[in-house]
Amino acid sequence: xxxxxxxxxxxxxxxxxxxxxxxxxxxxxxxxxxxxxxxxxxxxxxxxxxxxxxxxxxxxxxxxxxxxxxxxxxxxxxxxxxxxxxxxxxxxxxxxxxxxxxxxxxxxxxxxxxxxxxxxxxxxxxxxxxxxxxxxxxxxxxxxxxxxxxxxxxxxxxxxxxxxxxxxxxxxxxxxxxxxxxxxxxxxxxxxxxxxxxxxxxxxxxxxxxxxxxxxxxxxxxxxxxxxxxxxxxxxxxxxxxxxxxxxxxxxxxxxxxxxxxxxxxxxxxxxxxxxxxxxxxxxxxxxxxxxxxxxxxxxxxxxxxxxxxxxxxxxxxxxxxxxxxxxxxxxxxxxxxxxxxxxxxxxxxxxxxxxxxxxxxxxxxxxxxxxxxxxxxxxxxxxxxxxxxxxxxxxxxxxxxxxxxxxxxxxxxxxxxxxxxxxxxxxxxxxxxxxxxxxxxxxxxxxxxxxxxxxxxxxxxxxxxxxxxxxxxxxxxxxxxxxxxxxxxxxxxxxxxxxxxxxxxxxxxxxxxxxxxxxxxxxxxxxxxxxxxxxxxxxxxxxxxxxxxxxxxxxxxxxxxxxxxxxxxxxxxxxxxxxxxxxxxxxxxxxxxxxxxxxxxxxxxxxxxxxxxxxxxxxxxxxxxxxxxxxxxxxxxxxxxxxxxxxxxxxxxxxxxxxxxxxxxxxxxxxxxxxxxxxxxxxxxxxxxxxxxxxxxxxxxxxxxxxxxxxxxxxxxxxxxxxxxxxxxxxxxxxxxxxxxxxxxxxxxxxxxxxxxxxxxxxxxxxxxxxxxxxxxxxxxxxxxx
Amino acid sequence: xxxxxxxxxxxxxxxxxxxxxxxxxxxxxxxxxxxxxxxxxxxxxxxxxxxxxxxxxxxxxxxxxxxxxxxxxxxxxxxxxxxxxxxxxxxxxxxxxxxxxxxxxxxxxxxxxxxxxxxxxxxxxxxxxxxxxxxxxxxxxxxxxxxxxxxxxxxxxxxx
Numbered sequence: 001x002x003x004x005x006x007x008x009x010x011x012x013x014x015x016x017x018x019x020x021x022x023x024x025x026x027x028x029x030x031x032x033x034x035x036x037x038x039x040x041x042x043x044x045x046x047x048x049x050x051x052x053x054x055x056x057x058x059x060x061x062x063x064x065x066x067x068x069x070x071x072x073x074x075x076x077x078x079x080x081x082x083x084x085x086x087x088x089x090x091x092x093x094x095x096x097x098x099x100x101x102x103x104x105x106x107x108x109x110x111x112x113x114x115x116x117x118x119x120x121x122x123x124x125x126x127x128x129x130x131x132x133x134x135x136x137x138x139x140x141x142x143x144x145x146x147x148x149x150x151x152x153x154x155x156x157x158x159x160x161x162x163x164x165x166x167x168x169x170x171x172x173x174x175x176x177x178x179x180x181x182x183x184x185x186x187x188x189x190x191x192x193x194x195x196x197x198x199x200x201x202x203x204x205x206x207x208x209x210x211x212x213x214x215x216x217x218x219x220x221x222x223x224x225x226x227x228x229x230x231x232x233x234x235x236x237x238x239x240x241x242x243x244x245x246x247x248x249x250x251x252x253x254x255x256x257x258x259x260x261x262x263x264x265x266x267x268x269x270x271x272x273x274x275x276x277x278x279x280x281x282x283x284x285x286x287x288x289x290x291x292x293x294x295x296x297x298x299x300x301x302x303x304x305x306x307x308x309x310x311x312x313x314x315x316x317x318x319x320x321x322x323x324x325x326x327x328x329x330x331x332x333x334x335x336x337x338x339x340x341x342x343x344x345x346x347x348x349x350x351x352x353x354x355x356x357x358x359x360x361x362x363x364x365x366x367x368x369x370x371x372x373x374x375x376x377x378x379x380x381x382x383x384x385x386x387x388x389x390x391x392x393x394x395x396x397x398x399x400x401x402x403x404x405x406x407x408x409x410x411x412x413x414x415x416x417x418x419x420x421x422x423x424x425x426x427x428x429x430x431x432x433x434x435x436x437x438x439x440x441x442x443x444x445x446x447x448x449x450x451x452x453x454x455x456x457x458x459x460x461x462x463x464x465x466x467x468x469x470x471x472x473x474x475x476x477x478x479x480x481x482x483x484x485x486x487x488x489x490x491x492x493x494x495x496x497x498x499x500x501x502x503x504x505x506x507x508x509x510x511x512x513x514x515x516x517x518x519x520x521x522x523x524x525x526x527x528x529x530x531x532x533x534x535x536x537x538x539x540x541x542x543x544x545x546x547x548x549x550x551x552x553x554x555x556x557x558x559x560x561x562x563x564x565x566x567x568x569x570x571x572x573x574x575x576x577x578x579x580x581x582x583x584x585x586x587x588x589x590x591x592x593x594x595x596x597x598x599x600x601x602x603x604x605x606x607x608x609x610x611x612x613x614x615x616x617x618x619x620x621x622x623x624x625x626x627x628x629x630x631x632x633x634x635x636x637x638x639x640x641x642x643x644x645x646x647x648x649x650x651x652x653x654x655x656x657x658x659x660x661x662x663x664x665x666x667x668x669x670x671x672x673x674x675x676x677x678x679x680x681x682x683x684x685x686x687x688x689x690x691x692x693x694x695x696x697x698x699x700x701x702x703x704x705x706x707x708x709x710x711x712x713x714x715x716x717x718x719x720x721x722x723x724x725x726x727x728x729x730x731x732x733x734x735x736x737x738x739x740x741x742x743x744x745x746x747x748x749x750x751x752x753x754x755x756x757x758x759x760x761x762x763x764x765x766x767x768x769x770x771x772x773x774x775x776x777x778x779x780x781x782x783x784x785x786x787x
Numbered sequence: 788x789x790x791x792x793x794x795x796x797x798x799x800x801x802x803x804x805x806x807x808x809x810x811x812x813x814x815x816x817x818x819x820x821x822x823x824x825x826x827x828x829x830x831x832x833x834x835x836x837x838x839x840x841x842x843x844x845x846x847x848x849x850x851x852x853x854x855x856x857x858x859x860x861x862x863x864x865x866x867x868x869x870x871x872x873x874x875x876x877x878x879x880x881x882x883x884x885x886x887x888x889x890x891x892x893x894x895x896x897x898x899x900x901x902x903x904x905x906x907x908x909x910x911x912x913x914x915x916x917x918x919x920x921x922x923x924x925x926x927x928x929x930x931x932x933x934x935x936x937x938x939x940x941x942x943x944x945x946x947x
Contacts, residue, residue: 067883067919232879239884240875241868242819242859246885249818257813282802306813307822308805410823410831410885410918459821459885460918492824635941691879695921699882702920725828725916734910736922740941 029138029157030164031099033209036060036092043205045168047099048161049078051205055189057082057165059158061091062100064145064431065235066461067699068754069692072233074154076688080227081162081219082169082201083186086234093455096434098141104153105144106137109532111350111552113560114654115622142540145431146466146583148656148752151688155749159218167213172204173197174214181214221686221747230691235457247429247456250416252485258477259310260290260490261317262299262498265718266580267324269298274318278302281316283309288480293472294439295538295580297498301477307489326578328718331404331504334577338506339399341527347573348550351559354567360395360510360523391517396606397510398599400778402591404713405502405584406728411459412495415474418485422446424475425485429458431465435539439468443475462703463583467500468539496728497720500582501713503528503554507595512567517607519618522565524558526595527573529581548574553583557592557759562654563600564620579715585703586758589655593759594708594766594780597651601767602776611650611767612638624683625652627744628659632681635742636663646676649767651760657751658684662701664737664764666772671787673769675705675737680757682741685748693753694741700757701739706731708762709783788852792817793861803849807841808832810848811858819859819888823916830915833889834858840896840912859888862895871895874932882919890915894929903933 031047036058044050050058059078065071075089082089094100107130116126166186173191174181176199185192192198221228238244263269275287283305292298300317304310341347343362416427417440424444430436430453437451444451458465474488490498505528512521530551536544551574559570584590604614612633619626629652633639642648645667652661663679680697687693710729714721722728766777769786777785790797792815801810811817811834820843823831827842834843835857863869868876871894881887890913897904897912904912909926917925930937 065883067881069882230879232876233881235884236876236879236881237865239881239887240872240891241863241865242888244884245818246821248822251816251818306805306809308809308813408918410821410829410883410916412822458883460883462918489822492826695879695882695924698923699920702922703918724826725824726826730829730916730918731920732916733913733922733925736920738923 029099030161031097035095035097035099037095043209045165045205045209046161047097048158049165051201051208053202055200055202056088056090057084057201059089059091060094060100062094062143063150064455064458064461064465066145066431066458066465068150068696069233069689070150071235072231073151073688073692074158075234076226076231077154077159078162080224081159082166082189084189086226086231088189090234094143096437096453098139100143101137101141102144102149102153103134103137105147105149106142107133108147108149108656109552111550111555113351115562140542143432143434144466145461146463148658148754148756151750152657152752160216163218164213164216165208167215168208168211169201169204171211171214172207173199175211176204176207227688228686229689231689233692244457246411246459247416247427248411248414248459248487248489250427250456250487252416252418254484255416256285256303256481256484256486257305257307257310258301258303258486258488259307259314260299260301260473260488260494261314261319262290262297262494263321264497265321265323265328266297266498266715266720267326267329268322268718270300271320271322273300273320277316277318278313281309281313284313286480287313287317288477290473290476293443293476294467294469295500295534296469296473301473301488303477303481303486311491323718329577329579329715330717331579331713331715334504334579335401335506337577338504338527338575339401341573341575342399342506342508342525345527345573347525347527347571349569349571350550350552350555351568351570356521356523356567356569360512360521361508361525362397393513393515395510395512396603397508398602398778400507400509400595400598402505402594402780403711404504404579404715405707405711406496406499406713406722407462407464407584408496408728408730409458409460409462409464412490412492413464413470414487414489415471416485416487417474417478418483419444419475419478420483423450425452425454426471426474427454427456428471429456429465430468430471431458431461432468432539436468436471439472439539440475443472444479462585463587464499466535466583492725493723496723500580502584502590503531503579503581505591509595509599511599511603513607519565519603519607521567522563523569524596524599525571525573526555526558526592527575528554529577529579530554530574531581531583531587534581535583550574553587555588555592557589557653557655558596560654561596562622562625563615563618564622565618585700586655586755589653589755589759590707593651593653593655594762597653597760597763598766598778601649601651601763601770605770610639615652625654625659628652628661628681628683631742631744632661632663632679635681635740636665636679638663647768647772649764649769649771651764651767653756653760655752655756655759658682658753658756660756660760662757662760662764664761664768666765666768668772668786672783673709673765673786674735675765677738677740678761680739680741681744682753682756683744683746684753684756685746685750687743688750690743693743696753697741697757698739700755701761702731702736704758704761705737705765708765708780710781712781788848790848790852790856791854792856793858799848801848804847806844807834807846807848807851807856808843811843817858817860821885821888823886828916829886830893831886831889833892833915835892835896838896838899840893859892862891869895870932871898871928874928878924878928878931880921880924880928882921886915886917890917890925894925897929898933903935904929
């Protein structure tokens with residue numbers, strides 16, 4: 001199906017809705033002050049801002065803090081507009097209301113080429129699509145933290161809310177003192193007049209709540225004193241003194257503990273079990289059957305006096321397990337299926353430009369190859385670093401693969417739940433509080449209004465905590481605990497073997513080069529399971545549909561490239577392997593950038609062009625990409641000679657609205673690549689906090705390096721073979737590179753920083769390995785292939 | 788049994804086989820020490836016992852009776868931070884923060900044993916896993932706390 005047909009049919013289906021919606025004004029996200037639950041003299045000015053009697057300010061915090069620093073970044077927006085020191089702004093968890101929903105994340109899921117969204121280039125299809133999705137997202141108000149969208153989403157909601165609050169406070173003072181607003185000053189939480197009148201926010205708030213704002217314009221960037229500075233993060237001190245409360249740290253009077261043993265085969269279940277040996281263990285209280293909730297595998301929960309007691313019981317359980325009824329998964333078979341699909345199926349074309357011959361990409365099934373071999377169709381067509389390689393008009397082919405990956409958040413899956421009659425309360429490290437509440441209500445069979453969600457800090461998210469399987473399990477266990485709260489905590493083994501994995505993908509790529517050594521055509525087809533339809537089915541049922549529509553998150557990173565090749569075709573084949581998959585930091589970009597930028601590096605070599613120069617040639621009408629590329633190259637000293645034994649590579653990739661280029665410098669130690677330095681340039685629009693941005697670049701590089709070197713989840717006879725960090729290695733301090741961050745100055749609204757530095761790392765590293773060793777790696781992970 | 792934790796005598800009625808990690812977290816409600824893997828692979832559960840960095844998820848509580856145990860709660864407080872914790876804040880080390888208690892305890896032991904560690908000594912001692920990749924700031928904070936000079940940070944500022 002062509003993209004145009006899909007969009008038009010989607011538009012016509014929604015046409016009737018459009019007529020009704022079009023007439024209604026855009027839903028305001030200002031919100032009712034009651035949402036902030038003011039108490040003890042606090043005064044709420046909207047659903048976002050309340051003022052304490054001492055004049056300090058509280059921001060309703062709708063997003064989850066999992067290390068990305070948004071609790072501070074969003075508080076900075078408020079502090080700036082209200083001219084307050086950052087310490088005078090604190091946050092409280094936002095309630096459940098659609099004003100707290102994430103709009104930017106859903107608009108970001110649209111399958112448009114970023115160029116089509118640029119000012120001056122925006123087509124009607126893009127405008128209509130973005131309007132429709134934004135409206136839908138505002139109406140539904142799904143509160144989710146993900147997609148590197150928190151700052152972007154807050155930009156036109158929290159800043160105006162704070163600006164309106166400022167206007168109300170100024171207006172209140174003006175009315176009270178009968179003095180013109182223009183003569184009033186605002187600094188350090190105090191409104192004052194040269195005549196000597198002054199009042200702090202706490203004294204004005206009561207009046208302000210009933211005063212229309214005297215002003216409501218957000219501050220221009222040139223007047224910022226806090227935004228744009230490396231302000232210290234508000235959550236750092238607690239985390240340094242061991243006082244930060246993660247989900248696992250929830251402690252309640254009378255709380256019990258529970259752990260799980262799920263069927264080792266994904267999709268399996270307990271066949272027969274004897275709880276006797278478990279219950280005989282000291283401190284073990286109960287054994288509970290767990291159905292397959294929210295896409296998770298069925299199993300058994302054991303309740304005990306502590307986690308350790310529950311775990312002793314769990315290990316003592318006598319269980320015989322059955323495999324998945326439809327047959328157990330196997331990743332070697334899956335990879336063959338993916339490669340066959342990439343080669344032989346047409347898929348959905350996400351991007352087309354010019355003319356691409358239908359037979360450019362391979363369409364014949366190929367002989368079976370092993371999942372980890374580094375082979376390509378047409379290896380002979382790509383010379384390995386030799387000058388005087390093939391010339392004249394020619395085509396180049398390659399095949400790439402990427403494996404399943406686990407999230408491996410350091411805090412294992414957990415949720416604390418208490419069910420008392422028809423009331424449910426949960427304490428969860430969740431990225432989706434309302435989805436969690438709805439899931440809890442369903443499991444307990446209570447009205448949604450009877451469910452209270454407490455969002456804790458998250459010991460890592462990376463997309464894993466967009467799922468609600470562990471929430472459902474905790475509620476089910478709590479239903480059997482006589483009204484006592486119970487903390488359900490998974491072992492690391494259960495966490496690694498029962499994840500929602502980054503899906504494996506296989507891709508075939510081809511390019512045509514003309515007699516002038518110019519790349520005229522680029523075609524890519526990748527195959528892998530869709531994520532979004534499965535995620536909707538697991539928790540956001542209102543968006544689930546009987547047939548899967550093309551999933552942009554599977555193709556992102558392939559169809560949205562900035563290069564001006566005359567003819568382009570990028571397609572994605574949605575396979576149905578069925579291994580549970582979910583959103584993994586940078587999602588489709590995590591594998592597609594490896595495929596696309598890896599191939600770009602091959603084309604540069606094939607045309608005997610320097611990797612930076614090659615990209616410059618084809619970055620036509622892409623000034624932002626060019627600026628990022630040039631900044632990284634300049635800061636890394638690209639082109640200057642390297643110390644003998646060192647090599648470097650580069651990659652450029654756009655994701656989540658931001659553009660990142662990385663230069664990776666390596667040596668080879670005992671056969672394994674050692675990364676010494678990564679120079680990272682980013683255009684993320686206006687920088688809210690450059691220190692937090694640098695942290696996210698550093699974080700993403702280490703995360704991506706772990707995956708590129710080591711990451712692989714293998715399933716045999718339905719069971720995930722990797723169980724703990726001894727089998728799923730992580731990059732540690734000794735092998736962590738120095739990451740240097742350079743931010744392009746910009747006046748555009750902020751775009752993502754949590755994920756965009758993940759995708760370019762693998763292809764930049766592959767480029768460096770090729771430069772140093774002559775060996776092209778087209779499959780991840782690299783370490784098993786090099787050592 | 789009698790345990791000596793952060794200079795205080797604490798009486799706990801627990802199975803001697805129970806790992807110290809769970810005694811701390813689930814019996815004493817001292818949740819600063821974290822659980823990450825249960826096989827001493829990640830270091831999130833690190834405390835100091837008689838001066839040595841110890842991974843408590845594999846340390847039976849019976850084996851530490853009579854020993855001096857220091858947890859993150861005993862390393863320093865907001866009003867009296869250790870030099871390491873002050874350096875951690877200055878370098879803005881934590882992101883999610885989950886590994887940081889163990890990381891700090893391991894660093895505290897390192898500095899006790901090697902007051903001015905070299906990069907190689909830091910590499911060898913700091914084997915804790917940080918999934919958020921704070922490693923380069925951990926290194927800087929250790930050097931800062933030990934009074935060693937730091938290379939200027941190129942690119943966006945790393946310290947506040």
